[in-house]
Amino acid sequence: MTAQNSATGLAPIALQVDGSTRDGSTRDGSTRGRTGTRSGTALALLGVVAFSLTFPATAWGLESFGPWSLVALRSVLAAVIAGGFLLAGRVPLPAREHWAGLAVVAAGVVAGFPLLTTLALQTSTTSHAAVVVGLLPLTTAALSALRTGTRPSGRFWAAAVAGAAVILGFTLAQSGGSVSTGDVYLFGALLVCAAGYTEGGRLARAMPGWQVIGWALVLCLPLSLVGSALALASEPVHLNWHGVTGLVWAAAGSTFLGLYVWYRGMAEIGAPRASQLQLAQPLLTLVWSVALLGERLSPATPLAACAVLVCITVTQRVK
Structure with a gap:
């Protein structure tokens, strides 16, 4: 698939979110179909489900690997999967103007967020770490x-702030309101991941989402290989099925599949609206936990879930 046909299936959303008109047409007169909006929402939701398993999978992975080894191996495995798909599809190299954006995605989503959250999970529970997702x-x-x-x-911002407040209050209540030593890592992860999501969503309008994350992973591969060798030489490894399963899911599920469908869905419905679907992610993470x-x-979980669903509904229906 080339960059020329990569925009297939992309659909704009409302004017207040990404610049289209109230009747669903963009400034260039193209029409937005409800099918495209629904498919974009479904893809973004699938990405949220995949992401919600990341913290439990990371906790499993830490049973077998040290934090640096886990993150480096996760990136290597995901890059091998992505590289295989890119080779099989004979995908050409991205245009020169896209490499800077891919570097931001790689730094924020492929390297920064996994590393910082993995370090945080050494001292924080999954429920406390879910603050960053909220x-x-x-x-x-x-x-x-x-x-x-x-x-x-x-109205969009009011619902977004309300949903974030609900998630933040709920998650802090679950952890007793304490501040762990991993909070610095969590808030750092929040910033770098948001930057990676934003840039990835922009790039997904010029190329398919799986190519965005695929090239970002390949871009990180040399560093990941070096990091794997250094980390495995300095950190102990105790293989068990939990640890291996956590590593495989973090690489194939969260890093590749999750980001692929997430970026494609975000390209169809817009980054601000798609991002609000992630308000449900901490609650899903708690279920998996x-x-x-x-x-x-x-x-309090059912009450928080209902409050979050109300906020999500409002943000999805902004006109």
């Missing part, structure tokens, strides 16, 4: 507005 939609929407010059409506890690949820 704040990520608002940060992504803000950076996207600054990067693209779009201006979401006040119970099922996979044996953590216990408080009775």
Whole structure:
């Protein structure tokens, strides 16, 4: 697939989000179909589900690998998968003007976020670490507005802030309101991931989302290989099925498949609106934490879930 046909299936959204008109047509007169909007939402939601498993998978991976080894191996494995798809599809190299954006994606999504959150999970529980995911939609929407010059409506921002507040309060309540030593890592991860999401969403309008993350992974491969060799030489390895499964999912599920469908969905419905779907991600992560890690949820979970779903509904229907 070449860059010339990479925009297939992309659909704009409302004026307050990305510059299209209220009747669903863009400034150039093209028409937005409901099917495209629904497919974009479905793809972004699939990405959210994949991302919600990242923290539990990372916790499993840390049973077998040190934090630096886990992140480096995750990147190497994901790059091999992505490189295979790029070779099989005979995808040409990206245009020169896209390499700077790919470097931002690589630094933020491929390297920065996995490393910082993995370091944080050494001292934080998955529920506490979910704070970063709860704040990520608002940060992504803000950076996207600054990067693209779009201006979401006040109603959009009110719902986004309310949803972020619900998630933040809920997650801090789950961890007893304490501040862990991993918080610096978590907030650093928040900023670099939001930058990577914003730039990736922009690039996904010029090439398919899987090529965005694919080339970003390949761009990181030399550094990942060196990092793997150094980390494995200095950190102990204790292989078990939890650790191997966590590594494989973090690489193939969260890093490649999750980012592929996420960027494609974000390109169809816009970064600010797609980012609000991630308000549900911390709650999903808590569900997986119970099922996979044996953590216990408080009775407040259903109430928080309903509040978040209301906020998501509002942001998805902004006109």
